[in-house]
Amino acid sequence: MKKLLSIVMASLISLVIATGCNNTASDSSSYPSKSINGYIAWAAGGGTDNVMRTICPLAQKDLGSTIVLTNKTGGTGSIATKYVYSQPADGYSLLLNAENPPLYKLLGLGTIDYDNYIPVLVMAKNVGILVVPADSKYNSYQDLVDDAKAHPGKLNIATTGVGGLPYSCFALTCMVEGIDYNAITYDGDGTLQPALISGEVDASVVAQSAAIQYIATGKMKALGVYSGERCENKELADVPSLEECNSAYEGMLDDWGPFYGAFVKKGTPDHVVKTLQDAFYKAYQTDTFQKFCENLSLQPLGYTGDQAQSFIKKWQSITCWTLYRAGATSISPADLDIPEP
């Protein structure tokens, strides 16, 4: 009897919970009329998470509606990208993601990418710094390249996996210099950085925001900046940009780099997109957000609409073609209608 009662009660409660899970349709004319869900495609505590948890509370003040933030991680951000696409295009589900989706088709991670989304705001971008351990025998970019040419495939480069920042940056260097390296994959910055400090690997690329403290305290050496110009921080002012190291990089590194942005599904009504864009842009302009970017050495972008689209297209075109030429993928970007840079 009690056994039966337990089963009945368990299933009843489960049903009650299940009813709370459905999405009630709402009128789009008075957007926003309920709370908005923001899905962060990367884990709590990471770069994307930091940016989103800073800008969303600022944007919700202007929207007059709360943005409920959830981390929906996995698959280089493709899980969240797919999930938000499966939600209705009513502006109540935001995709908060980084630079990875434009590479999904090329790397076979999925068919849904930013082509299926409208950019609300591309907030900021990061810059990759080419770093080596403090006691490394390499003292300049040229040392590293020369050694890599002399010993093909021997240079141990730490990466955070296919499509991550070190991976994309080194694909570019390999293409420009015609070198070959040995990729050592780490789960993320948390395990990659110790390996660099201890000298377990020869070199890697670390985001500027994370690199500064290691360079300032002498735990790593910086050899170059993956950008058209040098960084403004005093710690990195002496580090040459890769364009200075090799003129073959010219034009490739301007406005290229990992970025963070908010997106809504294609088909979202125009006035909803406009409301969101305005709110996020206002949040972007606040001192709080600008100060945050400064603290983290992020380059504020504030791109919306067509500007955001063309920025993403450029990133996609350069990165996809370098990955293809470096032999990282057998799918040609041409087959995916990605124009050559």
Next chain:
Amino acid sequence: MASLFSGYFAGFSSFFTPYTSITMILWIAVGVFLGIYLGAIPGLSVTMAVSLLISFTFSWDTYPALALMIGVFTGGVYGGSRAAVLLNIPGAPAAVATTFDGYPLAKKGEAGIAMGLSTTESVIGGFVGLLCLMLFSPLIGRLAVNFSARDYLLLAIMALFLVGSLSKGSLSKALITAFLGVVVGMIGMDPVTAQPRLTFGIPNLLAGVNFVVVMIGLFGMSEALYQLHYCMKPVKQKVQKILPSWSIIKENLPLALRSSLLGMIVGALPGTGGDIASLIAYDHAKRVVKNPNRPFGEGAYAGVIAPESANNAAIGGSFIPMMTLGIPGDSVTAILIGALTIHGIRPGPLLMNDQPQFFWMIVGSLMLANCFLLIFGLTGIRMFCKVVEVPKHIIIPVIVVLSIIGSYSINNSVMDIYLMFFFGILGYLFKMHDFPVATMVLGIILSGILDTNWRRAMNIAHNHFGEFISGFFTHPISLLLLLLIIFVAIPKSKKQKIASLFHRKSGAEA
């Protein structure tokens, strides 16, 4: 060496900052209290609680926000043991090892003692971890950084010996579930090449099977089904005795201290956390404690003492790489670094140089949190004991619902609920046929570490086995770990033989 410590004790006065501010004391207390109760609910993890707090404390001052998060961290790691003792469901991964002897104690009517012990030992572990954080941060930070891929591999192999400790009679059954666990741990995108493995074309499996979901299924759901099957009766608890007698604590203090040190070091390693720390500590206890009050697995006090001191010591450990290098020691410190970044503070070597007072403020807050842990941990045990006495037709549905909520809330994914049910039924079948479920959980925890670090180590050696082997002789940590593994692997009888050989020799010389 001097340069390692130079300026280290500057800003020590900030150690007392949390004690002079009423708001900070209050928030730490609130945090510990919340943490204990959140941690006790399976699936609601510390990681999740702290990441929720980031948004919640966004507009606060840095210090109170940090105080609250440190409180929740300390309380939450401890709270996981509550459900482990009372329901045989670890509230957090770090409490898996506590179920082995904690739950048998509750079944014998000694849930009060089990929880009392887990409180005192957690506090001991917490203080040991803190002392190491205070005194040896730069040294341990260096050790953590120099732990190479090969060393993680060796550590994981050492942890594999646990399969023997966790098997209940049949080693082959334990091996079967352990290997199943390793296979489940490999589901998802390959961490090196991003190729999908064992996903059968299901996109939701790309991210892998979340370890906590499996844990909730194997322990929570399966326990509910198992109890339902046998119509188990609640056990009347002896609640007069809550404070464990002084003699138990004193007798086991060396074990607690060793487990704490072990937990602190494993916690300080960026690639491992409290879950592995407590399992290794349990294994250690089983090897060294000669005469436990009851056999291990049937309610040995030492079986609660070792994992509980280790997992709380891991907290202090996880702060070491965070403060000295800006590298998270576990998932919670990763979120803490993120939270502080939003507040404009970036933990790491630069902060240690420029604002050492910040380090001491954190140490002070952790110390205070540990004191509150003792208070809140020992009060309310009577009430918690009632959980075991609740009629089964009420508690079983509650377990099922908590399991559902817990597995859904990890990633807000309905798929995880299905997976939880799947592993729940699997765990139930395991239990019915005396297959240990703990070894499967162990397999899943170790799977990723074994897989990625083996490949990483070989990759670094340019895929030459000779280069890989030669690494053992140039890297002292690897050699030490290898010798330790060989020592553990030699059976006791062989060791006695070798020892007797030595004795005879020395006797002959005399």
